Amino acid sequence: MPKYADDYYGTPDAEERRPDPDEFEEEFHEPELLEEDWLELARQLPDCPPSQEVIKSTINNITTFWSTLGYTHPIVFTPHVGRYADPGIVQGDYWRHFIEQHRLYMDVEDLPLDVRDTLNPEQRVVYDSFIGHFQSGSEEQILLHVDGGGGTGKSYMIKVLSSHLQRLAGNRPSPVWRVAPTGVASNQIMGTTLHSLLRLPVDRAFTELSPADANAVQNKLRDVRYLVIDEKSMLGLRQLSWIDKRLRQVFPGRATEFFGGMSIILVGDFFQLPPVANKPLYFDGPLKDLHEVSGQTAYRAFNHTVFLKKVQRQQGDDQAGFRLALSELRGLKLSIAALSTRQA
Secondary structure: OOOOOOOOOOOOOHHHHOOOOOOOOOOOOOOOOOOOHHHHHHHOOOOOOOOHHHHHHHHHHHHHHHHHOOOOOOOOOHHHOOOOOOHHHHHOOHHHHHHHHOHHHHOOOOOOHHHHHHOOHHHHHHHHHHHHHHHHOOOOOOEEEEEEOOOOOHHHHHHHHHHHHHHHHOOOOOOEEEEEOOHHHHHHOOOEEHHHHHOOOOOOOOOOOOHHHHHHHHHHOOOOOEEEEOOHHHOEHHHHHHHHHHHHHHOHHHOOOHHHHOEEEEEEOOOOOOOOOOOEOOOOOOOOOHHHHHHHHHHOOOOEEEEEOOOOOOOOHHHHHHHHHHHHHHOOOOOHHHHHHHHO
């Protein structure tokens, strides 16, 4: 039977099986540039700087926007509008300097001084201790525990204290920095995480900072005298050791003191979440890790404690049973009276 190249039942020759090199080559087409309508219209307008009326309208709109966010302080944008850009904008560090100079606008609310009268006696002890310490200009270090269950006003106390310390600092940067072990916890106090502030390791061994990194942390903490660490139950001995070592490196002039001489408030409730893969601060068993031993030594340097006992969140006689139930559940016990409240 004769073979034909197009015979369905035939077998093509080798030359016939070889594909044409140009057979699968795709044709190249120049992509069509679709211009936005507003760009085409804009090119038809004269190229000139904005009028003063447009500038004023824009500034008013921006100022109104900031006021809706609660920033009542006047913000002057005029020096940064026009042909000549601010040197900070050109160098790329304008907002960094702005935040450093107006740190309060970006974090805690500016509270009037009479708000301190809303603090209960235990909260007021903490408040008066640090306000008095700052006003006296004392260099003595304060290492303080603040313990309290849920709803006892720990976050509120931190907010009032931070706001009034900033107010006393005037035009200087805030003397207090708020941190927590996690991002969610730090957001509750308008702070940052411990790891981001002090550049602590997450899944690797602790190492000293390079001179450049150490200088960056020093610049952050140059005017800071008080470090508030919230949610201390999630802080482990190893992490506390790293905080101690890092602050000693950042403040070499006081490297012989715990935490480089920085005054610290440890705030939280040990009945809440424990640290992950780390021994808690109150651990009293045998330790083999040198970082844990160092952390325990630093922890024992906290020689003052204030207990917040009054529950601020559930108040009134009608909430007495609920307060009792929460208090007993916190201690892993539940009485008949508390159980009856829950069933009701």
